[in-house]
Amino acid sequence: MEALKAIMGRRSIRKYTGEKIPEGDIKNLLEAAMNAPSAHNKQPWHFIVVDDRAVLDKVPEYHGYSKMLGQASHAIVVLGDNAVQDTDFWIHDCAAAIENILIAAHAMGYGAVWLGVHPSEALIKGTKDLFGVPGHVTPLGIVSLGVTTVEKPPRENYNEERVHWNKW
Ligand SMILES: Cc1cc2nc3c(=O)[nH]c(=O)nc-3n(C[C@H](O)[C@H](O)[C@H](O)COP(=O)(O)O)c2cc1C
Numbered sequence: 261m262e263a264l265k266a267i268m269g270r271r272s273i274r275k276y277t278g279e280k281i282p283e284g285d286i287k288n289l290l291e292a293a294m295n296a297p298s299a300h301n302k303q304p305w306h307f308i309v310v311d312d313r314a315v316l317d318k319v320p321e322y323h324g325y326s327k328m329l330g331q332a333s334h335a336i337v338v339l340g341d342n343a344v345q346d347t348d349f350w351i352h353d354c355a356a357a358i359e360n361i362l363i364a365a366h367a368m369g370y371g372a373v374w375l376g377v378h379p380s381e382a383l384i385k386g387t388k389d390l391f392g393v394p395g396h397v398t399p400l401g402i403v404s405l406g407v408t409t410v411e412k413p414p415r416e417n418y419n420e421e422r423v424h425w426n427k428w
Pocket of ligand 1: 375
């Protein structure tokens with residue numbers, strides 16, 4: 261799929277068939293994630309790929325907006341290593357990685373949605389406890405992924421009032 265078409269057509273998809281996404285396609289999504297831009301090219305990201313049904317089902321126990329994981333094929337937890345990037349740039353880098361996963365998933369015909377974790381202390385703790393994340397690493401978000409039959413129309417978010425030319 262052409263890049264602009266993939267960006268403009270991406271939507272949050274929360275309904276999945278339950279079918280498994282092949283591992284090769286998950287690798288493609290991780291490659292897309294790791295090709296995101298990164299401040300000082302530090303690439304502070306880590307990714308926990310979750311395909312264990314028992315673990316997927318544990319996330320909604322502490323994350324109130326993640327019920328779709330009940331039908332998801334995989335989740336990818338995106339985390340920043342604060343020992344590698346000790347400024348807030350880790351957030352920017354990991355957010356860019358998440359967006360790359362979402363766009364790539366859409367381009368490949370899969371459904372995906374970003375589940376926010378950081379900056380909620382409760383969600384950070386829940387995620388760190390469930391996945392055994394070390395102290396110097398912080399989860400930014402979780403991507404829920406699945407095979408979907410749902411098609412949502414592209415949004416038309418363009419807003420001329422938010423565009424400023426040369427000055428505010
Ligand atoms: C930082 C962030 C956190 C989000 N957290 C959740 C979430 O916890 N659960 C969820 O279902 N959607 C979540 N979303 C998806 C938004 O609800 C969605 O992007 C928004 O409603 C716009 O819809 P669209 O993605 O289809 O354009 C999150 C999106 C972002 C950027």
